Structures are given as C-alpha cells and as structure tokens.
Amino acid sequence: MAKKVTFTLSAEVVGEATSGLLMGEFNNWNYNDGISLKKQKDGSMTATASLEPGKRYEYRYLLNDGRWVNDHSADHYVHISGLHVDNCVITVPDEAKEAKKTAVKAPKEKAAPSVEKAKVPAKKTAPAKDKSVVVKTAAPKAKTTKAKATDNKA
Numbered sequence: 001m002a003k004k005v006t007f008t009l010s011a012e013v014v015g016e017a018t019s020g021l022l023m024g025e026f027n028n029w030n031y032n033d034g035i036s037l038k039k040q041k042d043g044s045m046t047a048t049a050s051l052e053p054g055k056r057y058e059y060r061y062l063l064n065d066g067r068w069v070n071d072h073s074a075d076h077y078v079h080i081s082g083l084h085v086d087n088c089v090i091t092v093p094d095e096a097k098e099a100k101k102t103a104v105k106a107p108k109e110k111a112a113p114s115v116e117k118a119k120v121p122a123k124k125t126a127p128a129k130d131k132s133v134v135v136k137t138a139a140p141k142a143k144t145t146k147a148k149a150t151d152n153k154a
Helices: 095-104
Strands: 003-009 020-024 045-051 056-063 076-080 085-091
Touching: 020 045
Parallel strands: none
Antiparallel strands: 003 045, 020 056, 056 085, 076 085
C-alpha cells in the first residue's frame, strides 16, 4: 500500500522561481509525469507523492527558472558520474514491517546485577607549585674489607 510523502524545498533554494516539478525514479524522471510543486506563503515549495514503503528513491527538483536543485534535507545523496550531479535519496519507512519486527522480538532478560565494589574516581588535587623532581638515592654503601689472616712465617 502506497504511503503519501511530502517533499519540501526551502525558500532559500527556491529563490526567484515561481513553480517547479518533483522528478525522480518514482516517475521515471519523465517531465510529463513530474509532480507540481506548490509555492507556500514562506517562499518554500511542497509536493506530495504516493510511494511504496520500504523502497529507496532518487529524486531532484526542476524549477521554472531552469535550475535543477537538491533537497537539503534528503536522507543522503548519490553521485551520478556521467551527469556530474548528486541525486537526493529518500527511503520510505515501512511502519508495518517495523511493527512486525518489534512484535516478534521477545524482550531481553536483564542480567542480575553483579556485586562488586563501586569504583570511586580518584580525587583530583591541585598540582604542586614547585614542579622540580626530587630523587631520593640511597647513600653509597661503605666498602668493608675483611682482613685475611695471613701466616707470616719468616
């Protein structure tokens, strides 16, 4: 079942144009099947199209001043290298499919909380004013010599 989708082209993009067409994959980019844009009081233009849920469509606007323009709020854009343009892309949400997915999924069981000590962040202390490093060294050990008993027989 088709879903009605409203497309809005901002007043900044419309500029001085007074009318235009919504063109895209949904009308085979056919000028004669273009969906007329209606000028709004705020200067923007809107058009409504019936599109199939769950499908992705590329589209652009053709204004009566000869400009092809893009929708700044498109889901994303696809570069068309042969024409050196970016087409707008919209993916029509399929609420029925999403609702079915949600209904089928069983809620996940929450794991029992583990008992462990809470980690308390270390207190932050102000840095010492004196940033010199003090190195403690052990005093050198005194050499001890053991006297060997020698037998001096002369």
